[in-house]
Amino acid sequence: MADSERRVVVSGGSSGIGRATVFTLAKEGDEVIALGRDSGRLAALERRARAHGLNVTSRVCDLTDESAVQALADDLGEISVLVNNAGTAQGAPLPGTSLELWERHLSTNTTFAFLLTRALLPGMLERDEGRVVFVASTAAHTGSRYAAAYTASKHAMLGLARSVAAEVVGTGVTSNTVCPAFxxxxxxxxxxxxxxxxxxxxxxxxxxxxxxxxxxxxxIEPEEVAAAISYLASPLARAVNGQSLTIDGGGTQR
Ligand SMILES: NC(=O)c1ccc[n+]([C@@H]2O[C@H](COP(=O)([O-])OP(=O)(O)OC[C@H]3O[C@@H](n4cnc5c(N)ncnc54)[C@H](OP(=O)(O)O)[C@@H]3O)[C@@H](O)[C@H]2O)c1
Structure with a gap:
């Protein structure tokens, strides 16, 4: 996978970790497409990237809409790297966790990643090259108080990433996860x-x-997470598949 030819998709690219990832990968020479809901924030991202001479475009996409995600994937064409980063987090004790809160977390943190990966993976497999990086959390590995919906959604994301990794074994595609703390x-x-x-x-x-x-x-600074994503997305990480990279200063070791 030649660096210069890469087209990258970052979901939730308008803010936080996604935004840092967009800039990190674009500075490394990638063409980056940021996804989000807020057209104003995406336009501001594009303007800032252009001011720095970076190749960044964006698409507004409702990632809850199955057919919209497929249409987007068809329209995007060849994608070498997918960063499944869009996510949400809102804590609540379990008795105060409404079904709406629960489903919002599973949908935003897991189903979006499933739909995007399902849409873009066939092209990667066809070309026998690609990188899928999931932005999970330390909550993908451990339970904590007042975060049942978030924790369950991130455990599910990790399971998805590992299942994708198992399916792409022996190909030029890899699937890995970063798990940052706060x-x-x-x-x-x-x-x-x-x-x-x-x-x-x-x-x-x-x-x-x-x-x-x-x-x-x-x-942790968003750029520290983006650096880990950049490594997992790099050609030199071709031997790394199905792994989860925890970024928490060693607070949890596994
Ligand atoms: N911050 C942390 O401490 C931390 C720690 C571990 C893991 N993470 C994970 O890192 C990822 C990014 O988090 P962040 O802290 O950078 O959050 P953030 O600054 O709030 O950014 C979240 C991004 O996700 C997008 N997004 C949210 N809901 C969406 C939806 N329904 N449809 C489409 N896009 C949506 C947002 O875009 P729009 O609002 O424009 O749609 C935004 O670009 C998340 O998956 C989060 O769980 C964060």
Missing amino acids: VRTPLTERSVSRLAQRTGREPEQAEAALARTSPLGRL
């Missing part, structure tokens, strides 16, 4: 403000409480 993104900012509201703390104190859950004593 990352400094708008998603985490929203979690911090909900935590602050619930506990009556200042947002800075709430963020510090999250940071203390890591042996790093800080949040």
